[in-house]
Amino acid sequence: KTHSAAMFVATKSKDPETNGKYMVTMSKLYAIIADVYGLKEGEPGNDEFIKKNVINYLCRTGWLSFKRYDTGAMVFFPTVKMAQYKLQ
Numbered sequence: 001k002t003h004s005a006a007m008f009v010a011t012k013s014k015d016p017e018t019n020g021k022y023m024v025t026m027s028k029l030y031a032i033i034a035d036v037y038g039l040k041e042g043e044p045g046n047d048e049f050i051k052k053n054v055i056n057y058l059c060r061t062g063w064l065s066f067k068r069y070d071t072g073a074m075v076f077f078p079t080v081k082m083a084q085y086k087l088q
Helices: 026-037 046-060 080-087
Strands: 007-009 022-024 064-068 074-078
Touching: 022 026, 026 046, 026 074, 046 064
Parallel strands: none
Antiparallel strands: 007 022, 022 074, 064 074
C-alpha cells in the first residue's frame, strides 16, 4: 500500500515554533506504522503497540521530535537525522 506524502510544511500554523517547519500528522504516522507492521485497524493492543513501542522508539533514537500542546494534541516533526537519511 502506498501513502501520499506524510510530511508537509506547516504554513497556516499560528504557533511560531511550528510555522514553516515540516510536520507529520498523527493519523498518517499511525497508518504508515500499521502498514509496516501488518496491523489491522481496531484490533486491541495495536494503539498501545504503535504509541509505546514504535513512536517512543523513533523519538528516543532521534528520528522524530514532538511538541505537546495544553489541549493534549501532539505534533510530530522529522529531525535532521531523518532528513539526512532521506537524502542518502
